[in-house]
Amino acid sequence: MRSYVALRMVLHDRSSTTGALLGVIAIVFLVGQQLSILFGLLNYMSVLVDHSGADAWITSENVRNSDASGLISGRYADRVMGLDDVEWAEPMLISNGLFRTKDGSYESVRVVGTKRPRLAGGAWEFFAADQDAMLDRESVTVDRLDLEKLGNPRVGDITEIGGQQVRIGAITNGARGFQGTLVFASLDKVSDIARTPPGRYSAILVRFKESADKQAALERLRAILPERSVHSAAGLSNLTRTYYFTTTGIGGSFGFSTVIAVLIGVVIISLTMYTSVLGRVKDFAVMRAIGARKLDIALVVISEAMIIAGIGVFIGFVLLSVLLNATNGSSIPSFLPSEVPALLAIGTILISLMGSLIALRVAVKAEPASVFH
Amino acid sequence: MLLLKNIAKDFSDGREKRRVLFPTSLECRAGELTVLSGPSGSGKTTLLSIIGLVLTPSEGQMFIDDLEVTALSDVEAATIRLKRYGFVFQQAMLVEGLTILDNVMLSFAIQGEKPPADSFEKASALLKTLGLEGTAQMQPRLLSGGMKQRASIARALIKDPPILLCDEPTSALDAESGQVVMETLKRIAIEENRVVIVVSHDARVFPFADRLIQLESGIITSDTRESNQEEKEIIHASH
Numbered sequence: 287m288r289s290y291v292a293l294r295m296v297l298h299d300r301s302s303t304t305g306a307l308l309g310v311i312a313i314v315f316l317v318g319q320q321l322s323i324l325f326g327l328l329n330y331m332s333v334l335v336d337h338s339g340a341d342a343w344i345t346s347e348n349v350r351n352s353d354a355s356g357l358i359s360g361r362y363a364d365r366v367m368g369l370d371d372v373e374w375a376e377p378m379l380i381s382n383g384l385f386r387t388k389d390g391s392y393e394s395v396r397v398v399g400t401k402r403p404r405l406a407g408g409a410w411e412f413f414a415a416d417q418d419a420m421l422d423r424e425s426v427t428v429d430r431l432d433l434e435k436l437g438n439p440r441v442g443d444i445t446e447i448g449g450q451q452v453r454i455g456a457i458t459n460g461a462r463g464f465q466g467t468l469v470f471a472s473l474d475k476v477s478d479i480a481r482t483p484p485g486r487y488s489a490i491l492v493r494f495k496e497s498a499d500k501q502a503a504l505e506r507l508r509a510i511l512p513e514r515s516v517h518s519a520a521g522l523s524n525l526t527r528t529y530y531f532t533t534t535g536i537g538g539s540f541g542f543s544t545v546i547a548v549l550i551g552v553v554i555i556s557l558t559m560y561t562s563v564l565g566r567v568k569d570f571a572v573m574r575a576i577g578a579r580k581l582d583i584a585l586v587v588i589s590e591a592m593i594i595a596g597i598g599v600f601i602g603f604v605l606l607s608v609l610l611n612a613t614n615g616s617s618i619p620s621f622l623p624s625e626v627p628a629l630l631a632i633g634t635i636l637i638s639l640m641g642s643l644i645a646l647r648v649a650v651k652a653e654p655a656s657v658f659h
Numbered sequence: 660m661l662l663l664k665n666i667a668k669d670f671s672d673g674r675e676k677r678r679v680l681f682p683t684s685l686e687c688r689a690g691e692l693t694v695l696s697g698p699s700g701s702g703k704t705t706l707l708s709i710i711g712l713v714l715t716p717s718e719g720q721m722f723i724d725d726l727e728v729t730a731l732s733d734v735e736a737a738t739i740r741l742k743r744y745g746f747v748f749q750q751a752m753l754v755e756g757l758t759i760l761d762n763v764m765l766s767f768a769i770q771g772e773k774p775p776a777d778s779f780e781k782a783s784a785l786l787k788t789l790g791l792e793g794t795a796q797m798q799p800r801l802l803s804g805g806m807k808q809r810a811s812i813a814r815a816l817i818k819d820p821p822i823l824l825c826d827e828p829t830s831a832l833d834a835e836s837g838q839v840v841m842e843t844l845k846r847i848a849i850e851e852n853r854v855v856i857v858v859s860h861d862a863r864v865f866p867f868a869d870r871l872i873q874l875e876s877g878i879i880t881s882d883t884r885e886s887n888q889e890e891k892e893i894i895h896a897s898h
Contacts, residue, residue, distance in 0.1 A: 294756045
């Protein structure tokens, strides 16, 4: 019944309810949007590892992210293949190159070489043509999102990367790395572009057999290879994300903007709920006089905050989903892991309760004696 | 029955203590409409606030039947107010946003109590008795001052309290509405056998009083019962 009283008050006090709702919506929408960009960028950071299909990565020792491995010997792959747990082990070569556009200008690209015919660690989703096109030594991919930047190349066009002639074999869909445009090519072609010595690679990707105990298999790899060069795919993904998050200022930047969004929301909620309660002090005093305890008044105010938070969270998520749908497939990184909306909703409700604390203090202090003249 | 023994009240501004109600003893019976009257600052509202358990006396004792209620905790006082008191204020003080029916039922809602099954019929009957038939689903702002005040009387009576305290219930009303409200209060006191205490300096309410108590400067200066017209001048030794 106290929540019913709260609901009636919320519905009646339209201007303050609208104000507080805006605060809640601002939190959900702004924080949600910030988080979606952050998680989108985090996906970019570890995109090669996450889509490699490998269980383990062998890199040079002590790497701090998957993009910064020194060259390692291809013989590691032969040693690994001797283990019973291993289904396949394939080399990968990552380098930088300059992509020559139609008008003669150049764009910096990240070239990723994978070994034919398995093409492990290669492109995973195609917009035009398919994986088969990549079986050609000269074929490279460009991504749909980078077409304009690269001068709108089409499948079949001939161009140059790092002075080496290549043919656009396929167009990928959403293959973007944190360091920029991703171009997949054959191992031999990237070796030519990067001018690396034969038999030297950036990483060896390892897939364990279905029946293998993956943790035990990793330990066996570590036993026959330099220990700090063997990573689980998930471990290397986290290592890479943490590296970029902490060293590029992204963490601080997004953390700061998220804090600002929360603060704006809290201030709006606090002020509007405070104003609303100020206008209701007489009512709370009447309730106290006719027998409400301070706890009852507190429950009315908390119920008001919960009702406003519930409605605000709903509207905020509707707006956020509209935004995410609109940016889906665009060059704006946006991704919300499935657990984030629930955490954001809980967090926003807690923030709304925090915002109602000042109002709560005023309401419970309503003096029952003040109703007598 | 309500019994006050040497109840006094001091207020302090931090530097100086000021006595606003001198030791006062009073016994209020059920079935009687008592009017507390006096000029502004005479202590009548202070006395009503103490009787209503919203103000704690500085001295003395107070009993409802045999229960001492002098120095209750905030929660105990609230619960006794809820169970044993009905309040009618100078302004009707109905809660905007709640319908008239919701306002009448407020004392059930406020401590999270589930209203008894017959309470809605009782509320409707009360509204009908008070001439407010058809207003149950209306918002308070749509009612006249007199109607609002009668709705507040319904709110005060919904839990059948043995004590009804009214603070200047007619001062915001026109003569006709004031008369209706006072007639209602008189009927409630006599027919329903309740303690009804009305604070008022409005001379128009005096004819309705079974007992008229005059206060001046925190002292009861006269206490008249309609039945014998015998006036007792009470001179306090402390004055």
